[in-house]
Amino acid sequence: KNQVEQSPQSLIILEGKNCTLQCNYTVSPFSNLRWYKQDTGRGPVSLTIMTFSENTKSNGRYTATLDADTKQSSLHITASQLSDSASYICVVSANDMRFGAGTRLTVKP
């Protein structure tokens, strides 16, 4: 069983709408939790990185939250744009990096 589970697997939303992606993990202890955006055919790009003591971190229209008690994180995207269409990957860092399978987001006009 993967120690980092993401949901949903895929999501389709209309341009301008908000959405929230989920990440549940069992990795413990961990040093930080990261969210990456990966466009098709490209390497991932870091969006946010949070230590276990941080609850929220923003990067423009992207806001990540972390609840270390329930071992859950979410990535909220506000006012989506067509360029937000990508895979979003949750990564938990302990001694090594544990990757979620990602959520494939499609933003339609």
Add this chain to the structure above:
Amino acid sequence: KAGVTQTPRYLIKTRGQQVTLSCSPISGHRSVSWYQQTPGQGLQFLFEYFSETQRNKGNFPGRFSGRQFSNSRSEMNVSTLELGDSALYLCASSLDRASTDTQYFGPGTRLTVL
């Protein structure tokens, strides 16, 4: 500042052959990590090199190896290629250890094993 570069971008090999992939990190970055990405398994950590020493290794067979040079450039080698090694191999660099610092990924090398 130039980003992480990987060469070659595409590679086709046959079973049993070996392959060497190269990664040039962002100038000043001391950590280089390698990842394998496949549709079925997603992203998986291969290993991390920091200041020419392997600091961490994922759960991959010994056919996968790597090294880092004094200028922080890194190479990854896969020997006795298998069909299942077909994947996108990504390299990422960071100033400090990968587990504590922001990583910057290269565009990847797409390896196809026939």
